[in-house]
Amino acid sequence: MGIGATRLDGKVALVTGATGGIGVEIVRRLADEGASVVITDIDGAPMEDLRSELAEPDRHDVAGLDIADEGAWELTVGRVMERYERLDILVNNGAIGSIGSVVDEDLESYRRVIDISQTGTWLGMKHAGAQIESSGGGSIVNLCSILGTVGGLGNSVAYAAAKGAVRTMTKNAALYWAQRGVRVNSVHPGFIGTEQLKQRYEGTERHAAMLANTPMGRLGTAADVAAAVAFLAGDDALFVTGTELYVDGGWTCA
Numbered sequence: 001m002g003i004g005a006t007r008l009d010g011k012v013a014l015v016t017g018a019t020g021g022i023g024v025e026i027v028r029r030l031a032d033e034g035a036s037v038v039i040t041d042i043d044g045a046p047m048e049d050l051r052s053e054l055a056e057p058d059r060h061d062v063a064g065l066d067i068a069d070e071g072a073w074e075l076t077v078g079r080v081m082e083r084y085e086r087l088d089i090l091v092n093n094g095a096i097g098s099i100g101s102v103v104d105e106d107l108e109s110y111r112r113v114i115d116i117s118q119t120g121t122w123l124g125m126k127h128a129g130a131q132i133e134s135s136g137g138g139s140i141v142n143l144c145s146i147l148g149t150v151g152g153l154g155n156s157v158a159y160a161a162a163k164g165a166v167r168t169m170t171k172n173a174a175l176y177w178a179q180r181g182v183r184v185n186s187v188h189p190g191f192i193g194t195e196q197l198k199q200r201y202e203g204t205e206r207h208a209a210m211l212a213n214t215p216m217g218r219l220g221t222a223a224d225v226a227a228a229v230a231f232l233a234g235d236d237a238l239f240v241t242g243t244e245l246y247v248d249g250g251w252t253c254a
Contacts, residue, residue, distance in 0.1 A: 007034065007235065007236065008034040008035035008234055010034070011034070011035045011088040011234075012080065012084045012086055013036070013088065014037075014038040014076075014089070014090050015037060015039060015040065016041070016120070017067075017095060017143075018050065019039075019043065019046040020194070021194030022093060022192060023041070024222065025223050025225065026222075026225070026226045027054070028054065029226035029230045031054045031060065035089065036059045037054070037060045038062070038080050039060060039061070040067075041064070041065065041094070042064065042066060044062065044064055063079055063080075067116060067121075067124060068116045068120045073123045073126075073127040077128050080131070086131075087128060088138035089132070089138055089233045090129065090138075091141045091229055091233070092124045092125070092142045092166075093143045094116065094120055095121075095143065096116050096117060097158075098110070098113050098158045099155050100156070101154065101155045101157055102157045105157050110157075113159055113161075114162050114165075117159065117162035117163065117166070118161075118162035118163075118165045121169065125142075125169070125173050128140070137180070138181070139184075139233045140182060141185055141186070141187060141229050142185070142187070143166075143187055143189070144167050144170070144186040144187060145159070146189070146246065146248050147160045148167040148186075150251070153206065153210075167188075167244065171242045178241060183232075185242065185243050186245070187228045187232065188244055188248060188252075189224075189248065190219075190220055190246070190247065190248030190252075192219060192220045193218075193220065193221060214248070215250030216250055217249075218249065219249075220248070224247050
């Protein structure tokens with residue numbers, strides 16, 4: 001652990017989509033900085049594997065969670081409050097995408113992306129945010145994307161729609177909670193070199209376009225994103241709410 005490694009001591013964090021490439025690094029970073037982390041996702045085995053890798057694994061918990069299911073949110077948040085009696089941090093990382101364009105996306109796929117990536121984020125804020133407020137305040141960090149702000153490569157219309165909504169919902173929620181002790185911010189990764197991305201795109205024209213349009217000339221890492229999340233989650237960001245933190249190698253300023 002490095003500088004600031006204990007700045008989340010005593011805090012309880014819930015992370016969705018925790019077993020994906022970025023989610024894993026967020027869990028590790030928050031745990032390294034002292035938080036007790038509730039690891040949530042769909043598949044139980046990877047969650048247990050991740051918890052076992054953390055220091056003091058018994059300090060953490062796992063919970064299966066379909067983020068598009070309101071009842072599942074109610075059960076999961078209830079479980080957190082029963083065990084820890086507080087909730088300080090929500091990281092809405094869970095999402096899915098589709099590369100379909102505005103003309104070739106199909107309705108079923110579009111609706112599924114919206115249900116999970118947009119509605120799932122709102123449900124997290126609704127249910128976990130209320131408990132953060134009742135616990136005395138804290139932080140909500142919504143994982144957004146550069147595609148919530150700019151057109152990207154001209155495809156992924158459903159994902160862009162969902163993340164554009166997350167961007168605006170974040171600001172709306174930040175105003176709602178501004179004097180209630182809950183800060184709400186969004187993190188906007190550019191193209192991040194997760195194993196999933198590498199397996200799907202490395203060596204393709206799309207991969208080349210990602211690099212060509214990133215002024216720093218490289219893909220980001222999941223650790224880059226986790227560092228931004230940890231900052232917004234902790235008390236170093238006490239006067240930061242409703243903001244957009246871009247982790248994109250300069251993509252959106254080019």
